[in-house]
Amino acid sequence: MQQQKKVLLIEDDQFSRFMMKEVIDMLGVGVDIAENGKQGCDTLDDNPEDYGLVLMDLHMPEMSGIDATNYIRTRVPPNAVPIIAVTADVDYHNAQVVKKLGMNGFASKPVSPGHLMDLIDQYCPVH
Numbered sequence: 001m002q003q004q005k006k007v008l009l010i011e012d013d014q015f016s017r018f019m020m021k022e023v024i025d026m027l028g029v030g031v032d033i034a035e036n037g038k039q040g041c042d043t044l045d046d047n048p049e050d051y052g053l054v055l056m057d058l059h060m061p062e063m064s065g066i067d068a069t070n071y072i073r074t075r076v077p078p079n080a081v082p083i084i085a086v087t088a089d090v091d092y093h094n095a096q097v098v099k100k101l102g103m104n105g106f107a108s109k110p111v112s113p114g115h116l117m118d119l120i121d122q123y124c125p126v127h
Contacts, residue, residue, distance in 0.1 A: 005052030005124050006030035010040035012060040016109060020055065023113045029124050036060045037068030048076045052124035058087040066101060073102040082123050086111060
């Protein structure tokens with residue numbers, strides 16, 4: 001039997017991490033948390049096959065979500081581990097950047113619980 005994949009949440013804002021983790025936990029999906037892009041890259045380098053979805057903030061200290069995605073995409077193709085950008089700065093330019101980077105989509109902050117549930121159900125279904 002194949003083990004259910006987890007979500008990797010890469011987010012520097014403590015409140016956003018808390019809120020998204022609460023929703024993910026309610027769905028019964030495992031979640032690992034990284035507080036910046038560097039930590040997220042290190043986590044994925046160790047076991048990319050454990051993750052069905054990465055939720056990536058774009059603007060973080062130490063390593064931005066853009067730089068982290070560039071790093072990840074040199075090692076893990078988009079169809080192996082989808083990355084969803086999570087940002088309050090949703091505009092046409094960022095939507096184009098997300099697509100060009102090889103991200104699979106984006107969610108605007110604050111992420112609604114319903115939208116987060118839909119993303120997780122799509123990439124990490126419990127059933």
